[in-house]
Amino acid sequence: MTELAEAPAASDAGAADPRWAREALLTMYRIRRFEEAVDDLFARGMMHGTMHLSIGQEASATGVCAALAEGDLIASTHRGHGHCIAKGADLLPMMAELLAKDSGYCRGRGGSMHIADVAKGNLGANGIVGGGIPIAVGSALAQKLRGTGAVVVCFFGDGATNEGAFHEAANLAAIWQLPVVLVCENNKYGMSFSTEKSMHVATVAERAAAYGFPGVRVDGNDVEAVFAAATEAVARARSGGGPTLLETMTYRWKGHSKSDKNLYRTREEIEQWRADDPIADFEAKILDAGSLSVEDLEAVRTQARDEVRDAVRRSMQAPDADPRAFLADPAAAVFAAPLGSHVAGAPAVEPHGLGTALDATEESK
Amino acid sequence: MTATVEHSNGTAAPAAFGYVAGSAPADATAGERVITYSEAVREAMGQAMAADDRVVLLGEDVGVYGGAFGVSGDLHGRFGGERVRDTPISELGIVGAGVGMALSGLLPIVEIQFSDFTCQAMDQIVNQAAKIHFMLGGAAHVPLVLRAPGGSGTGAAGQHSQSLEAWFAHTPGLKVVMPSNAADAKGLLLSAIDDPDPVVVLEHKLLYKTSGPVPVEPVRVPIGKAAVPRRGTDLTMVATGVMVSRCLEAAARLEADGVSASVVDVRTLTPFDAETVLGAIDETGRALLVQEAPRHVGFMSEVAARIAESESLYRLLAPVKRLCGLDTPIPYAPQLERSVVPQVDDVVAAARALAVVG
Numbered sequence: 193m194t195e196l197a198e199a200p201a202a203s204d205a206g207a208a209d210p211r212w213a214r215e216a217l218l219t220m221y222r223i224r225r226f227e228e229a230v231d232d233l234f235a236r237g238m239m240h241g242t243m244h245l246s247i248g249q250e251a252s253a254t255g256v257c258a259a260l261a262e263g264d265l266i267a268s269t270h271r272g273h274g275h276c277i278a279k280g281a282d283l284l285p286m287m288a289e290l291l292a293k294d295s296g297y298c299r300g301r302g303g304s305m306h307i308a309d310v311a312k313g314n315l316g317a318n319g320i321v322g323g324g325i326p327i328a329v330g331s332a333l334a335q336k337l338r339g340t341g342a343v344v345v346c347f348f349g350d351g352a353t354n355e356g357a358f359h360e361a362a363n364l365a366a367i368w369q370l371p372v373v374l375v376c377e378n379n380k381y382g383m384s385f386s387t388e389k390s391m392h393v394a395t396v397a398e399r400a401a402a403y404g405f406p407g408v409r410v411d412g413n414d415v416e417a418v419f420a421a422a423t424e425a426v427a428r429a430r431s432g433g434g435p436t437l438l439e440t441m442t443y444r445w446k447g448h449s450k451s452d453k454n455l456y457r458t459r460e461e462i463e464q465w466r467a468d469d470p471i472a473d474f475e476a477k478i479l480d481a482g483s484l485s486v487e488d489l490e491a492v493r494t495q496a497r498d499e500v501r502d503a504v505r506r507s508m509q510a511p512d513a514d515p516r517a518f519l520a521d522p523a524a525a526v527f528a529a530p531l532g533s534h535v536a537g538a539p540a541v542e543p544h545g546l547g548t549a550l551d552a553t554e555e556s557k
Numbered sequence: 558m559t560a561t562v563e564h565s566n567g568t569a570a571p572a573a574f575g576y577v578a579g580s581a582p583a584d585a586t587a588g589e590r591v592i593t594y595s596e597a598v599r600e601a602m603g604q605a606m607a608a609d610d611r612v613v614l615l616g617e618d619v620g621v622y623g624g625a626f627g628v629s630g631d632l633h634g635r636f637g638g639e640r641v642r643d644t645p646i647s648e649l650g651i652v653g654a655g656v657g658m659a660l661s662g663l664l665p666i667v668e669i670q671f672s673d674f675t676c677q678a679m680d681q682i683v684n685q686a687a688k689i690h691f692m693l694g695g696a697a698h699v700p701l702v703l704r705a706p707g708g709s710g711t712g713a714a715g716q717h718s719q720s721l722e723a724w725f726a727h728t729p730g731l732k733v734v735m736p737s738n739a740a741d742a743k744g745l746l747l748s749a750i751d752d753p754d755p756v757v758v759l760e761h762k763l764l765y766k767t768s769g770p771v772p773v774e775p776v777r778v779p780i781g782k783a784a785v786p787r788r789g790t791d792l793t794m795v796a797t798g799v800m801v802s803r804c805l806e807a808a809a810r811l812e813a814d815g816v817s818a819s820v821v822d823v824r825t826l827t828p829f830d831a832e833t834v835l836g837a838i839d840e841t842g843r844a845l846l847v848q849e850a851p852r853h854v855g856f857m858s859e860v861a862a863r864i865a866e867s868e869s870l871y872r873l874l875a876p877v878k879r880l881c882g883l884d885t886p887i888p889y890a891p892q893l894e895r896s897v898v899p900q901v902d903d904v905v906a907a908a909r910a911l912a913v914v915g
Contacts, residue, residue: 265661299694306692315660316693320684326653327685333654334661337613337639344657357680360650367645523828526691526729528698528753531781531828 205258205423206416207477210484214492216258216415217478220250220471221496223274226283227446229500230273230290230304234450240292243304246274248413248445251470252377253278255418256345256438259426265313265331265344267324270305271377271444272317275347281309283503293510300513301525315344321382322348322355325374329361332372332429343371343429345422351382353396362437366403369434373425374400376439377412383448384456400437412440413470416477443468585770594736595628595765597743598704602629602666604775605750606636609664612750615642615651616668616704625670626706626765648677652703656686659701664750671717672705672759686755687730701755702746708761708799708849709887709898718887718894720850722797725757726826726859732756732780733826737801739769741824744778752780761799783830785837789817791912792843795834795860797823800847800899807904816912818845826856834860835869842874843911849898852881875914880907 205212227247233239246253249271257266257278268275276286281297289296289307297307305319315331318324328346335342352358353376365372376396380387393399400407406428410421418440425436443465447454454462478484484492523530585591592600605612614636619629620643633641644651648669655667669675675682682703690698709718725733732754736742742760749756786801787808794804801822808818821837823829838844844864846857861877864870883897899907 267657297694297696298692301694302692308693308696310693310696315657316689316697318685320680323653323680323685326650326681327657327660329650330654330657330659330665331661332657334658334663337658338662357649357653360645360647361653363645364647364650364654525695527732528690528695 205419206481207474208481208483212258213474213478213481213483214488216254216419217471217474217489218492218496219254219258219278220415220474221493222283222499223250223253223277224471225496225500226273226277226286226503229287229504231446233291233504239290241303242450243273243290244271244449245446246271246444248465248470249377249379249442250274251415251418251474252375252412252440252442253347255415256347256373256375256422256440258419259422260343260345263313263340263342264426265315265328265335265342267315267328267331267344267346268308268317269324269347269349269352270317270319270321271349272307272347273304276307276309276314276317279309279314280312281307281314283499284506285309287500287503288507288510291507291510292513293507294513295507295510296513322352322357324348325352325357325361326364329365329370329372332365332370333368335371336368341430343373343426345373345375345426347375347377349382350376350378350380350387350396351385351390352376353399354382354390362400362403362435365435366405369432371429371432372435373422373429374435374437375422376437377442378439379442379444381444381448381456386456395439397437397439405435405437407437407439409439409441412442413468413473415470415474442470588774589740589770589772591768592739592771593766593768594739594742594760595626596630597739597771598628598746598760599630599632600771601743601746601750601775603632603635605664605747606632606640608775610640611662611664612666613640613642613658613663614666614668615644615655617644617646617651617670619643619668624668626762628760628765629668648674649681652678652681653685655701655703656681656689656699659686659699659755660689660697664700664702666702666704666750669703669705671713672707672721673716673719675703675705675721682725682731682755682757683728687728690754691730698753699755700753702749702758703755704746704758704760706760706762706765708763709894710763710799712889712891712894714889715886720798720848720882722759722826723850723854723856725759726856730755731827733759734780734824735759735761735798735826736824737761737764737796737798737822739767740771741778741784741822743771744776745780745824747775748777748780751777756780759798763799764802767802778824781825781828781830783824783833784822785819785833786822787818787820788837789819789841791817791841792845792908793819793821793838793841794845794847794904794908795821795823795838795857796847797826797856798849800849803899803901803904804847806901807908810901810905811908814909816908818908823856823860829859829863831863831867835863835867838864839869839872842872843914844873844877845880845904845908845911846877847880847899847904849882851884852879853884855881857881875911878907878911880904
C-alpha cells in the first residue's frame, strides 16, 4: 500500500504560515475568478446550459480540501466547481467542459454539474441533491475494506439534509464507523427555501446526534476555522474514529442558478454577507500576521486571473465536442464494454472502477 | 482464473424436485450436476468471492439469515461479515454504497430482497450507476451487480410481485439480464460480476427452487446473447424469465398436437441480441411474444418494434402476437393472481391461434 502523504497539522497552518496562506489564498482566488469568468461568459451568451456558482463559498471548499492528503477522495455537488478546483483539478479541462469542448473533463457529456477530475480523487459532482452522499459512504467502506487509509469527504448543501439519501448514508457511515467526513455547506437556502422553513432544528450539525457521531458547526467563510475543523474530522476518520458532520456556515452571493431572480431574500441580506467576504477577510488576516506582503497578495491575484484567462482563451480555441464522432458509436460512450462481457469480439475491460491511483495502490500491496 | 470446485452446501435437491418441465435438459452431462437455481446463484457468488477478494455481497439479511429467499445461504459463514455484509433496511443507502464501492476498487454485489424495493433506490440506479460512466466522459465506470428477485406467483400481492425489467432496460447505461434456468443463473451472474458496467440481474422467485444441470466450473454465460432452447417450424415463442419454462412446457404439449414451436430465451434485455431473436422468428414467420410484465410499454413491445423495423416484417406470415400480464397490479388471491399473468394453458391457446392465422 502506498503511504499517504501527511496532511499538515492544523497548528502549523493558517494566515501566519506564508506557504499555507499563499496556497489557500490562491485556491480561493482561482475559484472566484473561475466562477466570475463563467458568469461573464454566460451573460455574454458564450456559454450554454446552466450553472451553479459558488462565489462567496470559497473558504469552505478550500479549507476542507486543504485538510486532505493525496489519495483522499471527495464527492461533490451541483455547486461543485470550487470543490473540483480545491481538490486540484486543472482549470483548462474544467473550462473546456463548460464551453462544450471535446477536451473537457467529461468530453462535453457532463457539463457543469458533472465536472470531476477522477484522477485527483474526485468521485464526481452530482446533479441530484444528496445523490453523492451514499456514494461517498460506499467509497469509504471500500477504503476501509481495502485498508487504504484514505478518507472520503462528501460535500452537500443544507437542502440535501432533508433528503432520505443523507439520513440513510449517515446511518450506514455510523454503524460501520467509516472514514468519511460529511461536509454540509449551509448557505441558508435550498434554491429559495430557507433553512428556517425547511428544518425544525436550529442547526444541521445537531442532526449528527441522531446517528451517534459528532456534528460541528463552523464559520464557513473563515478558511482557517474550516481547515482546523476539517483537520480534526479527517484525523478522526483516518484513525478509525468514524464519521463527522461538519456544517460550514456560508452564503452564495449569486442566485441558485441562472433562473434566480432573488425574490426570496433581501438586498440588505446579500450585502451583509458580501461584507463577510472570505477572501478579503483572509487577506486582512495575512497582512495582520505579516506573513505575506501587499505585493505578494497582488501576485496571487494576478496569477489566478491569468490562469483563468488562459483557460478561457485556450478552451475557446479547442475543438468542439463532435456529434459525428459521438453518433458513430453512442454505445461506446454509454458503456465501458458496450457489447457485453464474454461475447466474441468484445474488448476486455477490467472491471476496476475509478482510479488508476487506487488501482496502483492495490497493485503495490 | 483458476476454477474452484464448489460444493452445493449439501442441500442439492433431487433432480425432480421443483423441476420445471423443459426448462433445460434434465440430465446433467459431464462436468455438470443438477442443483437448484438459488444454489446456482450462490455458487456463482461463492466462486467469484473465492477467486477475487474484491467481490463483496451486501444486502438486507444476506448474512446469518442467509437471505430472504435463502440465496446467500452459507456464504456468510464461509467469507465472514465483512464480505457478506448485512445492512439496515436502507435500499437507497445500500445501492448508493454499492456505487461508491464499485467506483473505489471493489466489485460489489447488492442484493435487493424484492425487485419492487428497487423503487426506494431508483436515484442511485438510474441517475447515478447508469450515468456515471457517460457523464464523466468515460473517466470512471461502475462495475456494480444489482441482484433482485421479481415476478408473481407467491401470493405476495401488489408490492412484492412486479416485473420491472422494462424500467431498467429503458435506462441507457444499465445492462439487464433475466436468467430463466439454473445454469444461466450461475453463468450470467458470473459474467455480470466480471462486467465493468452496472448489471441488473432480475432473478425470479418461482425459479429459485427449480433445478437443472449446472456446470461445476465457473462457466460464464455471455451477456448479450439470447438462447434458443427449442427449435420448431410453425411459430417462434420469444420469452423472458419464468415465461421461458412456461413456453417450453407449452411447446411440448403443442408438439403432441402437431404444432412445432421454437422457443427463444431473450436472457439479456440489454444489450439485446436482435440477431438471434429475429433470426429465430424469420425461421417460422410467426412470433408469439410472451412476458409476465404488463403489456403496455413492456419489453415485448420493443421486440415487436424491432420486428416491424426490420426485414423480419416481410417474412411474417401472421401479425405479431403479444401474450403479457394484464395492465393491473398483481392481486393477492391465488386464482386472481394466476388470472393476470400468462399460464401454460394461455401460451398453448395463443400459439394454436397464431399457428393457423394467415
